[in-house]
Amino acid sequence: MDKTQLAEKTAHRAADGAAAPQLTADDVSLILDTLFGTVEHPGTIAEALKAQEAVTLGSFGSFQGADGAATFRPGTALVEYLKDQLR
Known part of the structure; x- marks a missing residue:
């Protein structure tokens, strides 16, 4: 499963029975980038490990x-x- 598939599946799963606003695959992708980082920007996990x-x-x-x-x-x-x- 690649990142796009993970984001799509996670957004779909979050929508199941949710009363809260829906997450899109783009929302989930942004969250993944923020947590795990990209080539250009370290994620919050990487920053914590470095500290x-x-x-x-x-x-x-x-x-x-x-x-x-x-x-x-x-x-x-x-x-x-x-x-x-x-x-």
């Missing part, structure tokens, strides 16, 4: 930076979900 902060996204997982490298450690909910899907 030696860990970024924890609940049970999804966490990002950590050390020695110029970033690592992702999946959280329990993600691991369990993937285990159930792979059986």
